[in-house]
Amino acid sequence: TAADAEAGKAKAAVCAACHGANGIAQIPGYPNLAGQNEAYLASALKAYRAKQRNGGQAAVMQGQAAALSDDDIANLAAYYASLPAGGK
Amino acid sequence: TAADAEAGKAKAAVCAACHGANGIAQIPGYPNLAGQNEAYLASALKAYRAKQRNGGQAAVMQGQAAALSDDDIANLAAYYASLPAGGK
Numbered sequence: 762t763a764a765d766a767e768a769g770k771a772k773a774a775v776c777a778a779c780h781g782a783n784g785i786a787q788i789p790g791y792p793n794l795a796g797q798n799e800a801y802l803a804s805a806l807k808a809y810r811a812k813q814r815n816g817g818q819a820a821v822m823q824g825q826a827a828a829l830s831d832d833d834i835a836n837l838a839a840y841y842a843s844l845p846a847g848g849k
Numbered sequence: 850t851a852a853d854a855e856a857g858k859a860k861a862a863v864c865a866a867c868h869g870a871n872g873i874a875q876i877p878g879y880p881n882l883a884g885q886n887e888a889y890l891a892s893a894l895k896a897y898r899a900k901q902r903n904g905g906q907a908a909v910m911q912g913q914a915a916a917l918s919d920d921d922i923a924n925l926a927a928y929y930a931s932l933p934a935g936g937k
Contacts, residue, residue, distance in 0.1 A: 790888040796935055800878040801905075808904030815903075816896030817889075847884055847934030 764799070769840030772833055775825070784841050785848035790818065796846025802838035810834070852887070853920075857928025860921055863913070872929050873936035878906065884934025890926035898922075 776794075781787050784795025794802065808814045810826035829837070864882075869875050872883030882890065896902045898914035917925070 786886050792886055792889040798874050801880040804905035813904030816901030817892035
């Protein structure tokens with residue numbers, strides 16, 4: 762299935778609490794996602810889901826990613842990659 | 850010591866091969882760093898250095914981060930955070 766940025770947007774509501782409605786982090790120490798490389802976003806989410814990423818606030822993302830399917834991850838990556846970098 | 854973006858720039862020459870001279874990744878699957886949250890960048894580098902981050906291409910960054918001091922990390926984070934998001 763091709764990535765679906767609109768489906769990703771719908772799934773992203775919970776992400777916005779920390780990463781911002783526009784993909785710009787609301788909390789120091791959390792990454793901006795807007796305009797990030799799509800393949801990197803998918804790779805990072807899969808590493809959190811597999812609990813391969815630790816350190817810092819990784820435990821938060823391990824929990825968030827646990828319930829995501831491969832399609833969810835592809836859609837979320839497409840959505841955040843589509844947002845303008847810097848939130849402009 | 851306060852973070853020194855100029856010192857970070859000097860240290861960033863090796864980073865540019867993958868993350869771009871302007872902090873925009875040259876390789877699919879590698880993250881853009883330009884305009885990223887400074888505290889997040891420092892946290893991520895420390896997690897790679899401690900080998901807490903695995904999965905994806907993390908082994909590359911574990912190697913790159915191994916020789917970085919805390920000051921190097923602070924300076925690199927300040928430098929990349931200072932670059933305009935999106936490389937503009």
